[in-house]
Amino acid sequence: MDKVPPQAAFLDLSDYARPAARWLVRTLLPTPITSIHLTLAFTGVGFAAAALFALDRWLPLAGALLLIKSMLDAADGSLARARQKPSRVGRFLDSVCDFVVTVAVFGGIAAGQQLRTGEISRFAWLLAVLAVLFATLQGSVFSYYYVRYRVQTGGDQTSNVDESARGGYAWDNPTALNVVHTLYRLIYSWQDLLMNRLDHWLAPKGVQLKPSFLTATTALGLGSQLLVTAICAALGQPVVALWSFVTLFNVYWLALLIVRRLSP
Numbered sequence: 001m002d003k004v005p006p007q008a009a010f011l012d013l014s015d016y017a018r019p020a021a022r023w024l025v026r027t028l029l030p031t032p033i034t035s036i037h038l039t040l041a042f043t044g045v046g047f048a049a050a051a052l053f054a055l056d057r058w059l060p061l062a063g064a065l066l067l068i069k070s071m072l073d074a075a076d077g078s079l080a081r082a083r084q085k086p087s088r089v090g091r092f093l094d095s096v097c098d099f100v101v102t103v104a105v106f107g108g109i110a111a112g113q114q115l116r117t118g119e120i121s122r123f124a125w126l127l128a129v130l131a132v133l134f135a136t137l138q139g140s141v142f143s144y145y146y147v148r149y150r151v152q153t154g155g156d157q158t159s160n161v162d163e164s165a166r167g168g169y170a171w172d173n174p175t176a177l178n179v180v181h182t183l184y185r186l187i188y189s190w191q192d193l194l195m196n197r198l199d200h201w202l203a204p205k206g207v208q209l210k211p212s213f214l215t216a217t218t219a220l221g222l223g224s225q226l227l228v229t230a231i232c233a234a235l236g237q238p239v240v241a242l243w244s245f246v247t248l249f250n251v252y253w254l255a256l257l258i259v260r261r262l263s264p
Contacts, residue, residue, distance in 0.1 A: 003077075003146075008153035010211035014142070014221025017067065021074035025082050028075075035076040035090045039097055042072035046101030053108030053238055056115045062238075063230030069101065070226045077158070086158045088168035092180035098222055099136060099187050105229065106131050109238045124239070131242040134250055138220040140191035141253050144199065145217050149209045161196060164189070202261045213259070220253055 004010075012018075028038075046069045052062035076094060080086050110128035114121055147159045163184065168177045218224060225245065232241040 003081075003150055004153050004155035008149070008155065008211070010149075011215045011218070012221070013215065013218040014223030014225075014227075015074060015218070016223060016227065017071035017074045020071045021078055024071065024075045025078045028079055029082060033079075035080040035087065036093065038072050038076035038079060039090065039094050042069045042076070043097040043101055045069045045072065046097075047104055050101070050104035050108035053105060053233070054111040054115075056112035059233040059236055059238060063233030066105070066226040066230045066233070070223045073098070073222070081156065085171065086156070086169065087172055088158065088166075089172045089176050089180055091158050092163075092177070092184040095188060096180055096183045098139075102135060102222075102225075103132055106135075106242060109229075109242060113239050127239070127242050127246065131245045135225055135245040136187075137191055137194075138245065138249050138253050139222050139225065140188065140195055141256070142217045142220040142222075144192070144195040145209060145214060146221075148199075149214050152209060161192070163192060198257070199260070202257055203263065207260075207263050210263075213256075213263070216256055216259070220249065220256075 045065050049062040049065035049069065052058050052065070073094070076090065077086075080090055106128040107125075110124040113124045143159075144161065147161050150156050150159070151161070163181075166177060166181045168174070228244060229238060229241040232238050232244075
């Protein structure tokens with residue numbers, strides 16, 4: 001069910017929901033529920049959290065829903081791997097739904113902030129847009145290096161550094177694959193290209209990735225982003241999460257790139 005061989009395992013700070021995801025996968029294995037069902041389920045849970053943020057009510061519950069979303073997100077791919085039936089449709093659908101949920105949640109936070117202040121604020125929406133842009137880019141930093149590490153260690157090959165090729169498995173529906181691949185390319189292609197070129201400049205000799213570096217990148221993973229948002233929601237200040245993605249996490253990922261450049 002894991003994406004890398006046991007000997008290549010590293011501490012993934014964004015994967016805190018993995019124990020619950022493993023339990024869920026074991027429970028669902030004998031059922032007809034598929035990984036696609038789980039992807040759609042986490043999308044619905046994410047929308048429910050976004051609605052609570054927009055209403056500026058029951059914020060701790062909204063945060064809890066984000067953690068449930070993280071667990072379902074960790075389980076969908078694991079379920080496919082446990083059945084030895086990985087899916088490129090599922091791979092692209094997962095990423096597209098992650099983006100849609102991020103937009104909904106950050107938009108909900110902006111709407112809730114307006115409701116809280118009683119003012120129509122363009123700045124709140126600008127902050128949400130910037131947070132979506134930077135959080136997605138930060139997540140792509142983690143995803144890029146994670147995929148590179150899986151290739152390096154002989155792990156799961158469902159994802160590629162360059163996703164310009166559609167290529168699916170025999171059981172992937174061609175029409176569905178075409179749709180989700182197109183959507184994926186519209187959302188993520190510029191980030192994939194940016195990271196690929198940036199890393200070739202940072203490490204022109206193709207320096208091998210170390211587990212410790214991978215652990216450092218996991219602070220930028222989607223699971224970590226959801227956890228930060230959930231904590232801020234529990235504290236009654238979800239807008240602080242948006243600020244953190246625009247400021248603190250941008251400084252952090254730039255520092256990681258410097259470390260990559262200086263790696264021997």
